[in-house]
Amino acid sequence: MKKNPFDRSMFESQAGNKDTTFMLVLVGAFLLICILYLIRSYLRSRRGGLDPDDVGDQDLAVGHRGILSDVVTLVAGRHHTREVALGRLVEFDPPSVNCTIVRAGDGREVNEDAGRAVLFHLDGEMFVQDRSFFITMPDGIKAEDRALFTGEGEVMNLWFLHERLPYTVNSEVVERVRFPVEMVRNLDPKVGVGYRLIPLTTVTKRDKRQAIRFAHKPGRGALRVYPQILFDVTVQKTDFRFPARGSIPPRITSLKGFPYRASQGADETDFSAERVVNAFKDAIRMNHTEDRRVYVNKPYMDERTNRRTLIELGYTEVLGLSAQEAGRTVHIKKPAQSVMVRRNRRDPHCLNEGDFIVLDYASRSPLDGQNEYFELVCQVIKGGIENITVRPRRNIRQEANLPVEVLDFSVNGFRFENSREFMSYVFGEEGPPATVDRQKEILEGVGFVFTFYPRLRFTRDTEAYRPDLPLKFSILGKIVRSEVEKEEETGDAGHLKAFGVRFMYNPAEYSVDDFCRDRWVMIRPFKENPYFKEVHKSLNGLIAHLESQSRDFLESRHPPEHVVPEKEVVA
Structure with missing residues (x-):
């Protein structure tokens, strides 16, 4: 009987199909185990409380990992990000964090300050379990804010300091948990209720400005200097100190400044209205007519809100400068914002008889042509439709803080050059420490108030891009970077060359006792100082306008060559 040549191949094909089926069964079983493990992990993460037995058996630094954890990490990259973020949090070990809600539990995009929260520690170490960490209720959440913060599904930006440098991490609030009594005994703080969070991003250092840096001094920035917007800046050191690690206070309610020199006019015992008016008019006459x-x-x-603020009414013209006799009063035009609301006396922008006002003005120095800045407190004694009469109530106060030279600036910080006067001002008669590292450590912990005096120079063509800025505004900042100039011969650290400042606090309240800003509020992440935000928008529009003009000019100088069409050849 003749053999069928196809019998053997058919047998081998059936054997191959069995092997393939067996491999598919193994792969399916493996995938099923992975799915069951993920479901188990999810169900464990949804528990309302914590089992003290589980906590006692796990490593508090990294948390317990299952057998298939490495495989799951390869499949889901976010688990790796979570591990890295938790590792850095454990390494930095911040005692507290500043919280900002960036997404509500229902998915709405928000940007609300939630205050400070304390991180839970167990037996002296940061409490980490199931790739999560735990915080207390943020102290900025009030009863009326519970709809915004339900404790489940919110995404928060956590901000803290480590070695006086700012770091941030985005985290999701998974659930509200209740700790067993046995665990609370070893917890710090000893609070029975907290919130479980999982990191969504890595821990990122925020010492660099995440915005365009506009050059202020030629040759010291990436962009060219735009003379339309420049600043005179002074610095004043304060008694506020930034912590080396952890959160910073959302509000500063008590701040004491130390002027660089004694302010002229600080002594009010020899006040004379006639002398003040005479000095005021002499200073104004030193300026050009338009200034x-x-x-x-x-x-x-x-x-x-039961808070006193300083409302900015704008620039106005000084009248009666040609009169020889000074008198005891000053006549000025009513600011435009007050003219528009003159019929509504209850409007805060309206100027009524008896209201106190603060006049900021500049005077050009006859010696070097630089501006000197002054402040005068007056009271409205007579109001009119277009003009008002005011009388000084205090002596003129001249800017008494140390001028610094700005190198570049952005929407959330600036850079200024170091000087011998600045180092002497900060460290006093004892002088700076011997090592550069110690100097940096001290400087990065001090809170400085920087006062900005905009110098705007716009023409008729660029007037549309003029920012709406007051004559002066102040920001409390923190030195976050120090540039060190090395010795050429030895290569060792020589001295501090420049400083990078991050804007940290905006003024929040105004005191009529001392006529100064006395309370400050923290600039939250994803927020900017409103004045520098206005400057940033103005410069972007100005640069686009100037580039468009330059392009049009070049095209007019080099018009495209006229192309002569070819004649059609007819056979």
């Missing part, structure tokens, strides 16, 4: 103006501010008590 003979003052910036009007009005202290105002907001009854809704």
Whole structure:
């Protein structure tokens, strides 16, 4: 009988199919185990409480990992990010963090400050379990904010300091947990309720400005200097100290400044209205005709918030400068914002008889041509439709803080050059420490108030891009970077060359006792100082306008060559 040549191949094909089926069964079983493990991990993460037995058996630094954890990490990259973030949090070990809610539990995009929260520690180490860490209720959450913060599904930006440098991490609030009594005994703080969070991003250092840096001094920036917007800046050291690690206070309610020199006019015992008016008019006359103006501010008590703020009413012209006799009063035009609301006396921008106002003005020095800046507190004694009459109530106060040279600036910080005067001002008669590292450590912990005086120079063509800025504004900043110039011969660290400053606090309240800003509020992440935000927007528009003009000019100088069409050849 003749053999069928196809019998053997058919047999081998059936054997191959069995092997393939067996491999598919193994792969399916493996995938099923992975799915069951993920479901188990998810169900464990949804528990309302914590089992003290599980906690006692796990490593608090990294948490317990299952057999298939490495495989799951390869499949889901976010688990790796979570591990890295938790590792850095354990390494930095911040005692507390500043919290900002960036997404509500229902998915709405928000940007609300939640205050400070304390991280739980167990037996002296940061409490980590199931790739999660735990915090207390943020102290900025009030009863009326519970709809915004339900404790489940919110995404928060956590901000803290480590070695006086800012770091941030985004985390999701998984659930509200209740700790067993046995665990609370070893917890710090000893609070029975907290919130479990999982990191969504890595821990990122935020010492660099995440915005365009506009050059202020030629040759010291990436962009060219735009003379339309420049600043005179002064610095004042304060008694506020930034912590080396952890969160910073959301509000500063007590701040004491140390002026660089004694302010002229600080002694009010020898006040004379005639002398003040005479000095005021002499200073205004030193300016060009178009600069003979003052910036009007009005202290105002907001009854809704029970806080006193300083309302900016804008620039206005000074009248009666040609009169020989000074007198005891000053006549100025009513600011435009007050003219528009003159019929509504209850409007905060309205100027009524008896209101106190603060006049900011500049005077050009006859010696070097630089501006000197002054402040004068007055009271409205007579109001009119277009003009008002004011009388000084205090001596003129001249800017008494140390000028610094700005190198570049952005929407959330700036850089200035170091000087011998600045180091002597900060460290006093004892002088700076011997080592550069110690100097940096001290400087990065001090809170400085920087006062900015914008110098705006716009023409008729660029007037549309002029930012709406007051004559001066102040920001409390922190030195986050120090540039060190090395010795050429030895290569060792020589001295500090420049400093990078990050804006940290905006002024929040105004005191009519001392006529100064006395309370400050933290600039939250993803927020900017409103004045530098205005400057940033203005410069972006100005640069685009100038580039467009330059392009049009070049095209007019080199018009495209006229192309002569070819004649059609007819056979």
